[in-house]
Amino acid sequence: MTQAILNNLTTKNHSFTDLDYYLLPTLLGILNYAKTDKQFTKIFSSVIKNQGWKQTNQEFNNIPNKLNSFGCKINNLSEAVIYGRWLLNTVNQSSRSHFTKNILLSWSQDFEEPKDVVLGIVGLAIIGPTLGLIEKKKKKKSQLKILITENFFKNKTRTQLATFLNRNSLQLLNKELNLVGGKMSNLHPDTFDWWQDGGEIKLMMASNNLIQKLNHKAIKDSLLTILNEEKENFTLAISPSVGDKLTACHKFKVLI
Numbered sequence: 001m002t003q004a005i006l007n008n009l010t011t012k013n014h015s016f017t018d019l020d021y022y023l024l025p026t027l028l029g030i031l032n033y034a035k036t037d038k039q040f041t042k043i044f045s046s047v048i049k050n051q052g053w054k055q056t057n058q059e060f061n062n063i064p065n066k067l068n069s070f071g072c073k074i075n076n077l078s079e080a081v082i083y084g085r086w087l088l089n090t091v092n093q094s095s096r097s098h099f100t101k102n103i104l105l106s107w108s109q110d111f112e113e114p115k116d117v118v119l120g121i122v123g124l125a126i127i128g129p130t131l132g133l134i135e136k137k138k139k140k141k142s143q144l145k146i147l148i149t150e151n152f153f154k155n156k157t158r159t160q161l162a163t164f165l166n167r168n169s170l171q172l173l174n175k176e177l178n179l180v181g182g183k184m185s186n187l188h189p190d191t192f193d194w195w196q197d198g199g200e201i202k203l204m205m206a207s208n209n210l211i212q213k214l215n216h217k218a219i220k221d222s223l224l225t226i227l228n229e230e231k232e233n234f235t236l237a238i239s240p241s242v243g244d245k246l247t248a249c250h251k252f253k254v255l256i
Contacts, residue, residue, distance in 0.1 A: 016099050017096045017097065017098075017099070018096070018179060019090075019094055019096040019097050019100075019179055019180075020096070020097055020098075020099040020100050021222050022176075022179045022180075022188075022222070022224060023087060023090060023091070023097060023100045024100075024222040025072040025221070025222055025223065025241075025245075026072055026083050026086070026087050026188070027087060027100055027103060027104070028072070029072035029073065029074045029083065030044070030074065030080060030083055030084055030087060031103075031107060032074070033074040033079075033080050034080075037077060037080065040077060040080055040081075041111060042111055044080075044084055044108075045107070045108035045110075045111035046108075046111075047084075047088065048088070048104050048105060048107075048108040049105075049108050051088065051092065053101055053104075053105055055102065055105050055106070072243070072245070073243070073245075082189050083189060086188065086189050087100070087104075088104075089186070090180060090186065091104070093180075093181060093186065094180075094181065141193075141197060141200065142190045142191070142193045142194035142197065142200075142240040142243075143194065143200050143201070143202045143240060144169050144172065144173075144194060144199065144200070144201050144202070144237065144238065144239065144240050145201075145202045145203075145204060145237070145238040145242075145246075145247060146165060146168055146169070146201060146202070146203050146204070146235065146236070146237050146238070147204050147205070147206045147210075147211050147214070147235060147236040147238070147252070148203065148204075148205060148206070148233070148235045148255075149205065149206065149207065149208055149211070149233045149234065149235075150205055151233055152230065152233040152235065153205060153255065155231075164235075165201055165203065165256075168226065168228065168235065168237045169199065169201055169237065171226055171237065172224070172225075172226050172237045172238075172239055173191075173195070175224070175226060176188070176191055176224060176239060176241070188239070188240075188241035190240045190241045190243065191239060191240045191241045193240070194240035201256065202254065202256065203254070203255040203256035204247070204252035204253065204254050204255060205252060205253040205254075205255055206236075206250075206252055208232075208233065208234050210250065211227070211234040211235070211236045212227075212234060214236060214246050214247070214250075215227045215234075215236055217246060218236075218238070218242070218246055221245070223238075223239070223242045223245060223246060224238075224239035224241055224242060225237060225238050225239065225242070225246075
């Protein structure tokens with residue numbers, strides 16, 4: 001369904017923006033979760049319809065290929081509500097998310113509005129009481145991951161390494177803040193949790209080749225990372241919003 005919606009966008013005036021790129025994994029994750037939860041689907045689609053958005057017929061340039069191949073993993077209703085509210089709030093606060101808005105509007109047209117639900121953005125806040133008590137499941141603690149090579153690690157003193165970690169984590173956080181208008185409260189829920197919990201950094205060792213491969217995959221899958229190079233050694237900072245999506249299939253030596 002998602003790919004069909006994407007194929008039906010037919011204008012030439014707007015580009016797929018950096019914000020749309022950032023929102024894409026969450027957007028697809030929510031639409032994928034909605035396939036498994038009919039009650040959430042009815043309410044979420046109704047909330048979208050009542051945002052007052054106008055559908056535009058526009059062709060979006062620079063859209064990544066294979067959009068259906070990726071989406072963030074949403075495990076339960078509690079997570080769907082958290083990510084759904086964040087997505088709608090982010091779209092409503094920016095004029096740079098026409099693509100995301102059109103996808104949500106097009107998707108919502110396939111569902112009838114429930115008659116007994118309070119509508120609007122507040123509607124998402126009452127999904128829990130509407131569907132029954134939601135037991136909030138404790139999520140794995142969010143981490144900002146940084147990959148470095150063995151040579152890079154060996155050539156740094158502890159002070160230099162600490163400076164590097166601080167600079168790279170702030171660089172990545174600043175990039176994410178710029179996408180959401182500069183407000184900490186607007187950050188992706190996992191990144192905001194990471195910041196509130198003290199900003200834990202997981203430092204791991206990888207080869208130059210693997211770091212470059214993971215960065216290429218991140219670009220393809222719309223995952224927020226920053227690649228740096230220092231004296232032929234690559235480093236890769238991975239946003240907490242990415243979770244384990246990039247690193248789960250690989251084994252790394254954990255340094256911190």
